[in-house]
Amino acid sequence: MKKDFYEILGIDKSASPEQIKKAYRKKAIEYHPDKNPGDKEAEEKFKLAAEAYEVLSDPDKKARYDQYGHAAFDGAGGxxxxxxxxxxxxxxxxGDIFGSAFGGGFGGFSGGFGGGGGQRRMKGSNLRIKVKLTLEEIANGVExxxxxxxxxxxxxxxxxxxPTCNGSGQVTKVTxxxxxxxxxxxxxxxxxxxxQIIDGKPSNADAQGMIMEDETVSIKIPAGVVDGMQLKVxxxxxxxxGGNSVPGDLIVAIEExxxxxxxxxxxxxxYDLYISFPEAALGTSKDIDTVNGKVRIKLEEGIQSGKILRLKxxxxxxxxxxxxxxxxxxVNVWTPKTLNKEQKQFFEKMLEDEHFVPKPEKSDKSFFEKVKDMFS
Incomplete structure (x- = not known):
């Protein structure tokens, strides 16, 4: 089970952005690779602190984490x-948050930065796309x-x-x-x-040795995502x-x-269901659209307009x-807007009929009670 981000940084949910940043800097310095060479446990805590800060320092990600927890960012496909x-x-x-604590360098992690500030492992820029999803796709998940x-x-x-830095990635200045x-x-x-710098490149490449290519990417989107949510591939x-570089990420914005x-x-x-007077009086069965196809529901005779049926x-x-x-x-009982002569005569006869006189029962909730129930 993943550890709570607030617990990792030692703060509570009411922490301000400045407190979040301060807490992260403290953890980052404590578990920095330069201070803990070869310590795998410290390295893991260093990564967890960075992961927690990446989410909690972003207002949008923080809001989603507060609402959904780690599930807001879980899903197949990276x-x-x-x-x-x-x-x-x-x-x-x-690096700018805690770099000054280590002489302005990027730290001493092997394989990328080198002791005292070695080569930077370049990362490519992120790409952003928008993916439109139907309710059916959101409900069931989709690839x-x-x-x-x-x-x-x-x-x-x-x-x-x-030739400038002799491969170190850093230049040193003495004052x-x-x-x-x-x-x-x-x-x-x-x-x-x-x-590193480019030594040779094909004619179709740009100054950085890059070309544009189309690639088909498969994205597995978990069920339950919301409009505006961003996922990362x-x-x-x-x-x-550079020969030691890593590609950026694909940011996928969900549009419902x-x-x-x-x-x-x-x-x-x-779902708004409209029925006629006769259907309300006599009862009926209706097909209802759901995200998994249609279902048939039965309406009892004498059903009232405003009735809410809950399909669990x-x-x-x-x-x-x-x-x-x-x-x-x-349930909405539809009132006809035009009547012919025969229909008008029928309803005129029913004006004083006891069966047409409103007689709400205690079990018939008012509009405000229904609204209260919906939000409770």
């Missing part, structure tokens, strides 16, 4: 608000195949060691001050910290130049297509796997 972050992601995104135009490294591109000689390091401006963004008859409210669905479990599944919402059928 989705997540964090969870898939590696050291390169962390230093690339959040979508989308065509994405990505920047990828061209075949035949070769690299050589950057004489009244306090003595001070040494500072910064990413190499020639290679952007990668330690790791590694399906643009490539970055409005259903013709069903209206969504969280995990519940609403016929709504949208919960992202937290807590079951599904309900389908609320709102």
């Amino acid at each position: 989705f997540g608000g964090g969870g898939h972050m590696n050291m390169d992601d962390i230093f690339s995104q959040f 979508k195949k989308v065509k994405v135009k990505r920047k990828v490294q061209a075949q035949g591109v070769t690299y050589k060691t950057c 004489n001050t009244i306090l003595g000689r001070m040494q500072t390091s910064s990413p190499c401006h020639t290679c952007s910290g990668s330690g 790791a590694g399906k963004g643009n490539d970055a130049p 297509v409005e259903h013709e008859k069903l209206k969504r409210e969280g995990e519940n669905l609403h 479990g016929k709504g949208i599944p919960s992202l937290n796997n807590y079951g599904s919402g309900d389908l609320l059928v709102h």
Whole structure:
């Protein structure tokens, strides 16, 4: 079971953005690879703190996490608000938060940054797409195949060691001050910290050795997503130049297509059912649209307009796997707007008939009671 993000950072849900940032910086410094060389447990805590901060520092992600927990970012295909972050992601995104605590470098994690600020492992830019989903697809989960135009490294591109930084990815500057000689390091401006520059490239590649390619990406979208939610497909963004680079991510924004008859409210669905006077008086059976096909319901004779019928479990599944919402059928008795002479005469005769005089029972709830029940 995944550990709570607030617990990881040692804060509560009411923490301000500044408190969240301060708590993360404290954890990041405590478990930084430079302070804990070779300590796998510290490395894991360092990654967990970064994952927690990535979500809680983003107002949209934080709101979704507060509502749905880890399920808001779970799903097949590499989705997540964090969870898939590696050291390169962390230093690339959040290095400025704690970098000054380590002499301005990017830390000493092997395989990417090097002790005292070595090569930066470049990460490509993210791509963003919007995927439209019907209520039926949202209710059942779906796999979508989308065509994405990505920047990828061209075949035949070769690299050589950057002559400016000699492959270190960093340039060092020594300044004489009244306090003595001070040494500072910064990413190499020639290679952007990668330690490599292009040695040769094919004619169809751009200055960075990249070409545009179309790729079909399969996206598995879990049931219960909501409009505006963003999912992440790791590694399906643009490539970055350099032999030691990693691709960016594909950010998938969910857009819910409005259903013709069903209206969504969280995990519940609403359906307006219109019936005639005769159907209300005599009772009837009706076919109702659901996200899994039609179901037939029976209306008892004498049913009143405003009656709400609840079909348990016929709504949208919960992202937290807590079951599904309900389908609320709102019964509306349709009043005819035009009547012929014979029909008018019939209703005129019924004006004083005891069977047509309203006699609400205690069990017949008022409009305000029904609204209260809906929100309780």
